[in-house]
Amino acid sequence: MRRPARGSGRRAAALAACAAALAIAAxxxxxxxxxxxxxxxxxxxxxxxxxxxxxPLPPGAFTFDLRAGWVAVPxxxxxDALLAGLRAQSPAFAESLEARLANLSExxxxxxxxxxxxxxxxxxxxxxxxxxxxLPVDVSLQTFATTIKGQVEQLVEGNVxxxxxxxxxxxxxxxxxxxxxxxPDGKPGAAAITQVLYVLPGRAxxxxxxxxxxxxxxxxxxxxDIATSFTIRL
Numbered sequence: 001m002r003r004p005a006r007g008s009g010r011r012a013a014a015l016a017a018c019a020a021a022l023a024i025a026a027x028x029x030x031x032x033x034x035x036x037x038x039x040x041x042x043x044x045x046x047x048x049x050x051x052x053x054x055x056p057l058p059p060g061a062f063t064f065d066l067r068a069g070w071v072a073v074p075x076x077x078x079x080d081a082l083l084a085g086l087r088a089q090s091p092a093f094a095e096s097l098e099a100r101l102a103n104l105s106e107x108x109x110x111x112x113x114x115x116x117x118x119x120x121x122x123x124x125x126x127x128x129x130x131x132x133x134x135l136p137v138d139v140s141l142q143t144f145a146t147t148i149k150g151q152v153e154q155l156v157e158g159n160v161x162x163x164x165x166x167x168x169x170x171x172x173x174x175x176x177x178x179x180x181x182x183x184p185d186g187k188p189g190a191a192a193i194t195q196v197l198y199v200l201p202g203r204a205x206x207x208x209x210x211x212x213x214x215x216x217x218x219x220x221x222x223x224x225d226i227a228t229s230f231t232i233r234l
Contacts, residue, residue: 148195
């Protein structure tokens with residue numbers, strides 16, 4: 001009988017724990033998900049060149065090009081002033097955003113949302129959350145993406161679309177699926193989720209876009225533009 005390689009058990013456990021935590025980031029999902037139309041960045045994957053340097057990068061060492069109307073907000077600290085301003089324009093929008101901001105994970109390093117007049121009028125939040133986690137250095141992008149997909153499939157109903165894409169930082173994967181959320185009033189809701197996965201040796205980046213299901217097609221190009229602009233700031 002072949003014995004497992006030394007450290008393989010710890011590696012698998014760490015990856016599984018990471019995947020479970022990131023499977024449906026910042027969405028409050030439960031196992032009773034219903035399929036929903038989802039938007040996914042469309043691009044063909046190409047080799048992204050030699051492996052990056054193994055020098056550890058600090059959290060948040062990346063940049064995005066946000067579309068007009070999208071606003072990045074601090075992950076920590078008070079959001080009272082921001083929410084007060086939004087509440088004067090759209091109480092429902094402010095309430096939904098407040099609930100999302102209150103449930104960010106400890107590994108969240110970036111948050112942005114659509115604050116355009118049209119989004120405020122709709123009263124539902126379209127949001128981007130970036131989560132970063134440490135990985136064993138030998139975990140590849142393919143392994144990470146496959147593991148995340150497997151975790152998501154245990155939590156939602158319907159198809160989970162996994163595809164290779166190319167972003168500014170290099171080769172990535174995107175996941176698209178529908179997930180349930182708990183609304184601020186306690187009633188069940190739904191979100192169209194797109195997650196973009198990027199891996200450097202020892203670190204994984206998960207970009208999670210959550211948008212109203214009935215507006216998934218409206219946001220498809222915005223999601224693609226923002227996601228593909230992701231690059232590492234060296």
